[in-house]
Amino acid sequence: MSIEVKNLSFGYCDRLVLDGINFKAEENQLISILGPNGVGKSTLFHCILSLLKGYQGQVLLNGKDTRAMSIKEMAELVAFIPQSHYPSFNFSVFDMVLMGTTVQVSAFSKPGKKQVQLVEAALERLGISYLIDRGYTQISGGERQLVLLARALVQETRILILDEPTANLDYGNQIRVMTQIKSLAKEGYTIMQSTHNPDQTFLFSDIVMAMKDGKIVAYGVPGDIFTEELIRNLYAAEVKIQSLYEDKVRVCIPKCAI
Numbered sequence: 001m002s003i004e005v006k007n008l009s010f011g012y013c014d015r016l017v018l019d020g021i022n023f024k025a026e027e028n029q030l031i032s033i034l035g036p037n038g039v040g041k042s043t044l045f046h047c048i049l050s051l052l053k054g055y056q057g058q059v060l061l062n063g064k065d066t067r068a069m070s071i072k073e074m075a076e077l078v079a080f081i082p083q084s085h086y087p088s089f090n091f092s093v094f095d096m097v098l099m100g101t102t103v104q105v106s107a108f109s110k111p112g113k114k115q116v117q118l119v120e121a122a123l124e125r126l127g128i129s130y131l132i133d134r135g136y137t138q139i140s141g142g143e144r145q146l147v148l149l150a151r152a153l154v155q156e157t158r159i160l161i162l163d164e165p166t167a168n169l170d171y172g173n174q175i176r177v178m179t180q181i182k183s184l185a186k187e188g189y190t191i192m193q194s195t196h197n198p199d200q201t202f203l204f205s206d207i208v209m210a211m212k213d214g215k216i217v218a219y220g221v222p223g224d225i226f227t228e229e230l231i232r233n234l235y236a237a238e239v240k241i242q243s244l245y246e247d248k249v250r251v252c253i254p255k256c257a258i
């Protein structure tokens with residue numbers, strides 16, 4: 001499954017946010033988008049998902065223009081985890097995750113054994129089976145993030161779009177979630193995530209896409225584009241990049257801290 005974005009431009013009230021974005025994400029790829037606050041990462045995701053429609057250019061999912069897709073078709077192809085999610089109702093974690101299977105269940109019928117098994121397997125995969133009967137509004141922000149990832153998994157799409165999936169997670173859960181996301185990419189998923197963590201980007205991504213001033217300023221394998229100059233350009237931050245373990249790992253260290 002592919003995500004292809006062709007010459008995409010979008011602005012809010014005449015203020016251009018995305019300016020001629022072009023890229024193609026393929027299966028088996030985890031693409032991480034880096035860029036300063038407000039650069040347009042979420043906006044790009046919302047255009048890809050047709051949550052924002054007034055853009056110029058084209059978004060193709062597996063070759064088909066999203067403008068010609070119904071919501072159901074879209075939900076069969078893509079699962080999305082938004083950056084923040086404020087629940088209105090105190091559904092149980094089980095019910096929240098089960099909602100991800102809605103697209104598999106025909107109108108007027110109830111989720112069956114398969115859907116229940118999918119929910120249990122997703123919770124177990126992410127190490128959160130213990131939350132199954134808890135209320136979604138009564139768990140922590142990080143736990144909610146993991147529940148939303150479980151919900152995305154049971155949707156059984158082959159494209160995942162994740163807006164800062166590890167933002168609220170403790171260090172151990174960041175590693176566990178990124179390991180799961182990476183293994184999903186290896187299983188054939190096409191995955192895009194936004195992140196503010198360059199070290200994590202280098203470790204886990206197949207492709208890094210760096211955005212600034214509405215444009216893609218660098219795109220490629222982390223080893224080629226992850227440089228001190230890129231970090232300076234994106235964040236106006238002076239860092240020393242340390243290469244470790246025969247360049248399997250690169251770590252950013254702020255120069256002011258050395």
Ligand SMILES: Nc1ncnc2c1ncn2[C@@H]1O[C@H](COP(=O)(O)OP(=O)(O)OP(=O)(O)O)[C@@H](O)[C@H]1O
Pocket residue numbers: 012017035036037038039040041042043044083
């Ligand atoms: N609904 C909206 N109406 C007007 N402007 C908006 C709206 N949503 C976002 N913006 C503006 O569009 C720009 C891009 O926002 P967006 O949320 O896409 O950035 P981002 O890269 O995801 O940021 P962050 O890293 O802080 O999450 C920002 O300047 C933001 O203030």
